[in-house]
Amino acid sequence: MNTTEERLSQNRASLGKEFWLKTFSFLSPLFLLFLWEALAALKLVDVRLFSSPSRIFKTLIPLVLSGELIYHTLISTMRIALGFLAGAIPGVALGLSMGLFPSVRALLMPLVAVTFPIPKLAIMPLILIVFGLGESSKIFTIAIGVFYLVLINTMAGVLNIDPIYIDVAKSFKASRIQFYTTVAFPGALPMIFAGLKLGMGTALLLIVAAELSAAKAGVGWMIWRAYDMFDIERMFCSLIVLAFLGFVFSYLLDFLEKIVIPWKKR
Amino acid sequence: MNGAEKIRVENLTKFFINGKTAVSALENVNLTVNDGEFLCVVGPSGCGKTTMLRILAGLEKPTSGRVHINAKAAGVPSTAVVFQGDSIFPWMRVVENVEYGLKLRGVPLKERRAVAMEHLKKMGLERFAYLYPYQLSGGMKQRVNVARAFACDPEILLMDEPFGALDEQNRLLLQQELLRIWEENCKTTVFITHSIDEALLLGDKILVMTAQPGKVKALLDVKIPRPRDIILIKSSPVFIELYKEIWDLLKEEVLKARNIK
Numbered sequence: 001m002n003t004t005e006e007r008l009s010q011n012r013a014s015l016g017k018e019f020w021l022k023t024f025s026f027l028s029p030l031f032l033l034f035l036w037e038a039l040a041a042l043k044l045v046d047v048r049l050f051s052s053p054s055r056i057f058k059t060l061i062p063l064v065l066s067g068e069l070i071y072h073t074l075i076s077t078m079r080i081a082l083g084f085l086a087g088a089i090p091g092v093a094l095g096l097s098m099g100l101f102p103s104v105r106a107l108l109m110p111l112v113a114v115t116f117p118i119p120k121l122a123i124m125p126l127i128l129i130v131f132g133l134g135e136s137s138k139i140f141t142i143a144i145g146v147f148y149l150v151l152i153n154t155m156a157g158v159l160n161i162d163p164i165y166i167d168v169a170k171s172f173k174a175s176r177i178q179f180y181t182t183v184a185f186p187g188a189l190p191m192i193f194a195g196l197k198l199g200m201g202t203a204l205l206l207i208v209a210a211e212l213s214a215a216k217a218g219v220g221w222m223i224w225r226a227y228d229m230f231d232i233e234r235m236f237c238s239l240i241v242l243a244f245l246g247f248v249f250s251y252l253l254d255f256l257e258k259i260v261i262p263w264k265k266r
Numbered sequence: 267m268n269g270a271e272k273i274r275v276e277n278l279t280k281f282f283i284n285g286k287t288a289v290s291a292l293e294n295v296n297l298t299v300n301d302g303e304f305l306c307v308v309g310p311s312g313c314g315k316t317t318m319l320r321i322l323a324g325l326e327k328p329t330s331g332r333v334h335i336n337a338k339a340a341g342v343p344s345t346a347v348v349f350q351g352d353s354i355f356p357w358m359r360v361v362e363n364v365e366y367g368l369k370l371r372g373v374p375l376k377e378r379r380a381v382a383m384e385h386l387k388k389m390g391l392e393r394f395a396y397l398y399p400y401q402l403s404g405g406m407k408q409r410v411n412v413a414r415a416f417a418c419d420p421e422i423l424l425m426d427e428p429f430g431a432l433d434e435q436n437r438l439l440l441q442q443e444l445l446r447i448w449e450e451n452c453k454t455t456v457f458i459t460h461s462i463d464e465a466l467l468l469g470d471k472i473l474v475m476t477a478q479p480g481k482v483k484a485l486l487d488v489k490i491p492r493p494r495d496i497i498l499i500k501s502s503p504v505f506i507e508l509y510k511e512i513w514d515l516l517k518e519e520v521l522k523a524r525n526i527k
Contacts, residue, residue, distance in 0.1 A: 164353045171323050171347040172367045172418065182366070186357035263357045265400040 051232045059233035060240070069222075073241050076211070076218040079135065080203050080245070083142025088199060091150030092192060098151070099158025100184055112151065120145045120202075121209050133214035141210040146199035153198065157191025158184055190264060193257045200249050204242060219245070270336070272422065272454045273299040273322065277331035280317055290479035291317045294331070297473065297482060301336075302452040306465035308516065309475030309483075310523040315458045316350070318480065319426050322456060323347045337421050343367065346420035348428040354399050354410050361386065361395040363410055367418025385413040388447055405436035409443070416447065423455040430460070441467055442496050449493050462512050466505055467496055474515045477523035484515055 033053045039045045040052030047055065063069040098105045098112075124141055131137035161184065169183045211220025219238050226235035257264075275297040281288040291314040299305050307315050320326040321333055323345050337344040346367060354363045361382050362369075368378035386392045389409040399407055408428060415423055429437045441464060448455065448468075459465050465472045466488060474484040490504055499505050 164349055164351065165355060167320075167325055167349065168347075168353050168355070168366075170325055171345070171349075172370050173343060174370050178370055182358075182370075183355070186355075189357070261357075263359075263398040263400065 049232065051236055056233050056236045056240075060237045063234070063237055069237065069241065072217055072219050072222050072238075073245070076207055076220065077245065079138050079210070079218065080142060080207055080249070083139040083206075084146050084199065084203050086139060087143035087146030087203075088150045088196060091147045091195070091199070092154050095151040095154025095192075095195075096158060096180075096185065096188065099155040099188065100180065105155070112148070116148050116152070120206060124209065124213065128213060138207070138210040138215065138218075142203045142206045145202040145206045149198045149202060150192070150195040153191045153195025154188060157188030157195075160191070161187040189261050193253070193261065197250065197253055200253060201246075204246050204249070208242070270301040271298055272301040272303070272336050273297070273456070274334040274336075275318075275322075275331070276334070278318070278321065278328050278333065279330045280314065280321065280326070281329045292321075292328075293479040293481050295480065295482055297485075299454060299456065299471075301454055304448065304452075304455045304457065304468055304470045305473060306469030306471070307456065307458045307473045307475060308460065308462060308465050308512065309480060310477045310516065310520045311460060312478050312523065313475045313519070314478065314480030315475060316426055319347070319424050319456060319458055322422075323424050335422065343371070343418055343420045345422045345424050346415040346418050348411050348415045348423070348425040350426045350428065351431055352407060354407055354414065356399045359396050359398055360391065360402070360410055363399070364413045364417045366414060367420075371418070382413075382417050385417045386410075388416075389413050389443060405432055405440065408432060408436075408440060412440070412444065412447075421454065423453050423457075425455065425457045427458055427460065429464070437464075438496065444468065445494055445496070462509055462516070463500070465512070466490070466508055467494065467499060472508075472512060474512060475519075477519040483519065486512065 036045070036050075037053045040047050040050070040055075045052075060069075094108070098108055120141065123144070127137050127140055127144075131140055165183050165187060166179075169179045174182065207218070208220035208223060211218040212224050215221040219241050222238040223235055226232070226238065258266075275295055278292055278295040278297075279290075280292040281290050283289075295318065307318070309315050317326060321328050322335075325347075335344050354360075355366070358366070361379065364385055365373075365378040365382035368381060373381075383392060383395060386395055389412065391406065391409055391413070394402060394406065399410070402410070408431075412425075412428060415425075429440050432440065445468060457465075457468055469488050472486045472488060473482060474486070475481065476483045486508065488508060490499055490502065
């Protein structure tokens with residue numbers, strides 16, 4: 001027999017379990033930092049190569065306070081944001097038209113299929129020659145990486161709409177425009193967002209590479225500069241910023257997705 | 267029932283080309299449905315029932331023969347379809363789904379919302395009007411599906427096994443609700459089902475189709491008076507007699523269909 005008392009105590013037990021799991025998740029990174037610090041203090045890891053949490057923290061504070069880190073973060077954020085938009089907007093537009101019109105798909109699919117596998121880093125020298133050393137080359141590098149992922153996902157989103165929804169629209173005599181706005185676009189939105197999220201990951205990857213060459217600021221530049229100066233602490237500070245940027249951007253996209261796709265079961 | 271001809275199907279034949287072979291789905295189907303009549307179509311699975319409905323809805327073209335729909339009023343759609351399975355748009359709220367047909371026709375928001383709410387009320391769904399489909403149960407989704415077809419006030423309702431995927435209790439409830447709503451205005455309806463029970467409960471006439479390729483095997487009158495009560499009908503002698511008659515017709519075809527495969 002399960003009395004109310006027993007059930008309540010079971011409930012308490014499972015709540016207690018949840019509490020411990022959350023505590024573990026919180027403690028595990030702290031424990032790693034502690035381990036790292038301890039190994040550095042005991043000289044079991046070489047602090048010239050791997051530094052230590054306290055050293056990194058000591059470098060981080062003045063970097064933040066002087067505004068230097070924030071300056072570089074803002075520059076990189078600007079490039080990522082512009083590149084992301086410059087890639088995502090045409091990616092969605094072209095992906096939708098390729099999904100909707102077989103003629104556009106027939107025309108462009110071979111081009112996309114042939115150029116998509118080229119590593120974006122491999123065309124950076126070409127981009128530098130064409131766009132010069134200014135901002136546009138970095139923005140374009142990011143844009144092209146984002147563009148393909150968004151394009152391919154958007155097109156797949158349109159093509160994979162359940163045929164029954166197309167039948168419903170047809171049976172209600174929807175015009176072409178009505179079909180695009182009430183079925184094709186909303187139906188493709190979940191895949192479009194999947195593309196945007198993948199694109200964001202690629203944008204973070206490309207910003208570091210893009211700032212390697214011919215940049216005078218940015219988080220990626222900081223990393224390469226720290227490499228030249230053999231300044232391991234600065235390098236780690238920049239990595240912390242990149243992790244932070246990735247977290248913020250994916251949080252923003254999740255937030256936007258919740259607003260744009262309230263109908264998705266989560 | 268005024269008996270004027272509403273749908274006339276003449277020598278309807280449909281082939282599907284599958285690689286090098288042509289699969290015959292319908293062969294020489296002749297049929298008339300009168301205004302205000304509820305026609306149920308039963309037949310073994312794969313006999314082309316759905317294909318016939320899709321042709322009536324204008325979603326497929328016949329290979330030969332023709333379908334004539336005698337539409338009177340301008341500005342009212344001639345047909346609306348209740349599809350089999352989950353066909354309400356997940357990205358629209360319940361009420362937006364119901365008013366979809368009206369929206370496409372350019373009915374202003376306030377007006378179409380009022381009509382949609384009225385139909386939701388009939389289905390007992392007005393509390394759920396602003397929810398998204400993922401928040402509904404299967405039975406509720408199917409009610410929305412039915413309400414969507416009724417709300418656009420078509421001349422002919424086409425239903426393709428709308429309650430096929432529901433559990434027994436929900437199916438009974440929905441059949442009862444459909445009867446109640448339908449008996450209010452007796453819209454010409456073609457209703458596809460594989461359940462003899464359902465066909466007898468709802469229909470004025472029952473069309474029995476042969477195994478593939480689908481042909482008309484028999485057309486029976488269901489002389490059960492309206493308004494009907496689902497529970498009482500099931501024990502009436504007419505029901506039992508017709509049930510046996512239809513099953514005898516169908517049994518032959520089902521066995522034939524099994525031998526083909």
